[in-house]
Amino acid sequence: xxxxxxxxxxxxxxxxxxxxxxxxxxxxxxxxxxxxxxxxxxxxxxxxxxxxxxxxxxxxxxxxxxxxxxxxxxxxxxxxxxxxxxxxxxxxxxxxxxxxxxxxxxxxxxxxxxxxxxxxxxxxxxxxxxxxxxxxxxxxxxxxxxxxxxxxxxxxxxxxx
Amino acid sequence: xxxxxxxxxxxxxxxxxxxxxxxxxxxxxxxxxxxxxxxxxxxxxxxxxxxxxxxxxxxxxxxxxxxxxxxxxxxxxxxxxxxxxxxxxxxxxxxxxxxxxxxxxxxxxxxxxxxxxxxxxxxxxxxxxxxxxxxxxxxxxxxxxxxxxxxxxxxxxxxxxxxxxxxxxxxxxxxxxxxxxxxxxxxxxxxxxxxxxxxxxxxxxxxxxx
Numbered sequence: 001x002x003x004x005x006x007x008x009x010x011x012x013x014x015x016x017x018x019x020x021x022x023x024x025x026x027x028x029x030x031x032x033x034x035x036x037x038x039x040x041x042x043x044x045x046x047x048x049x050x051x052x053x054x055x056x057x058x059x060x061x062x063x064x065x066x067x068x069x070x071x072x073x074x075x076x077x078x079x080x081x082x083x084x085x086x087x088x089x090x091x092x093x094x095x096x097x098x099x100x101x102x103x104x105x106x107x108x109x110x111x112x113x114x115x116x117x118x119x120x121x122x123x124x125x126x127x128x129x130x131x132x133x134x135x136x137x138x139x140x141x142x143x144x145x146x147x148x149x150x151x152x153x154x155x156x157x158x159x160x161x
Numbered sequence: 162x163x164x165x166x167x168x169x170x171x172x173x174x175x176x177x178x179x180x181x182x183x184x185x186x187x188x189x190x191x192x193x194x195x196x197x198x199x200x201x202x203x204x205x206x207x208x209x210x211x212x213x214x215x216x217x218x219x220x221x222x223x224x225x226x227x228x229x230x231x232x233x234x235x236x237x238x239x240x241x242x243x244x245x246x247x248x249x250x251x252x253x254x255x256x257x258x259x260x261x262x263x264x265x266x267x268x269x270x271x272x273x274x275x276x277x278x279x280x281x282x283x284x285x286x287x288x289x290x291x292x293x294x295x296x297x298x299x300x301x302x303x304x305x306x307x308x309x310x311x312x313x314x315x316x317x318x319x320x321x322x323x324x325x326x327x328x329x330x331x332x333x334x335x336x337x338x339x340x341x342x343x344x345x346x347x348x349x350x351x352x353x354x355x356x357x358x359x360x361x362x363x364x365x366x367x368x369x370x371x
Contacts, residue, residue, distance in 0.1 A: 008357045010368040013287040015329045015360075017307055020282035021275065023211065023221060031211070031225075032203040035232045036196055042233075 184248045192239045203232050206249060209331065210256050216326035217260050217319070219311040220274040227263060231256035246340060253341045261319050273311055278303055291367065306367060313363040321356035328353055 184205075190198035210231060215224035235255050242251055282288055282303055291306065314322050320342070327333045327341065328349075335353075339346045361368065 008361060010291075011357055011361050011364065012329055014291060014306070014310060014364065014368060015325070016285070017278070017282060017288055017303065017310060018216060018326075018330045020279040020285070020288075021215070021277070021307065022279050023215075023225075023276050028207055028211075031207045031228070032200050035203050035229055036200050038229065038233055039196060039199070039236055 185244065188239065188242065188244075188248050191236065192242075199236055202248065206252055207232075209249075210252065213253070213323075213326055213331060214256060214260050215276065216314070216330055217257075217264065217322060219315055220272065221276050222274055223263070223267075227260050228256065231259055234259065250337070250340050254343070257323060257341060261323075264319050273308065273315075275307060275311060278307060309364060309367060313360055316363060317356050317359055321352055321359065324349060324352045325356045325360065329357075 184202065187198045187202050191202060207228065211224055211228045214227045214231070215221060218224050218227070231252070235252050238255070242248070246254075288303060288306075314325065317325065323342065324338060327338045328335070333341075335346045335349045338349045342349065
């Protein structure tokens with residue numbers, strides 16, 4: 001080949017031939033109409049999926065994103081408050097000093113009926129001696145997941161035959 | 162590029178700034194479900210999208226289907242279009258990606274379905290020169306040249322063919338192509354150089370020495 005490898009003038013002239021390739025006459029007059037007809041047949045814009053909505057919310061304008069943020073912060077604060085109230089319920093000493101929580105319904109019932117059923121009392125006496133069954137030594141209530149005041153226990157009355 | 166190229170059928174380039182502003186308004190309306198606005202966007206870009214896909218596939222029917230699908234997919238994806246790029250670039254990306262996927266599936270089942278040449282091609286001095294007495298294959302007519310050119314294009318890889326179609330045929334800049342193909346300008350340049358070398362080699366008997 002006599003041409004230098006990076007001289008593409010002749011090739012570029014040949015490639016202009018492709019610009020003369022044209023679809024059948026009137027093709028573009030109908031093209032847009034076909035696209036729109038197909039879109040109308042499909043019912044226009046599809047409603048977005050949950051994921052798409054979520055993604056759009058994340059990419060939404062600042063005002064909307066801020067409002068989402070405010071809702072999330074509000075939920076977090078509510079959750080924290082709820083957590084604290086549950087912790088206070090678990091600790092009777094704290095509960096007594098905290099007036100906003102209101103009286104404990106269980107203690108109110110006990111006060112109203114002095115001879116209340118024994119079955120309302122907890123299984124483990126926090127003031128009792130430490131043992132393998134009751135390893136707690138202190139007076140303070142165990143953490144939130146174990147609330148002895150809230151436990152209702154039915155005693156098994158074993159009668160030998 | 163020779164100066165006579167500028168007198169040829171105009172290679173479509175990126176839309177001017179005023180069009181981009183209008184595009185934004187039309188996109189906003191189309192996003193809210195206004196099909197008339199989207200119809201205007203389709204009319205604005207149908208020729209460029211179709212031409213690119215036609216040069217990629219060398220098949221009118223395939224290009225027609227792919228172009229329609231590209232516009233339909235773009236409409237359904239409008240909500241995800243945030244305006245980080247122009248609508249034009251975004252639309253090109255959708256069309257090109259869809260076409261490359263299609264071509265991967267179509268491997269080894271290629272057949273040409275070429276559009277007719279505009280009658281003005283016969284009067285193009287550069288093209289006349291290519292089939293003149295001085296051309297090595299002077300018996301070749303424009304139609305044969307068209308077939309050989311398209312067959313040679315199809316021997317390029319999809320990405321190399323795309324670069325040639327967008328730059329040498331469509332007239333897009335390296336920067337625009339890099340945005341459409343999501344690669345850097347250097348990659349576009351090297352792909353273009355390699356693709357031209359390949360084409361030159363494949364079509365050597367039809368290319369006249371200066």
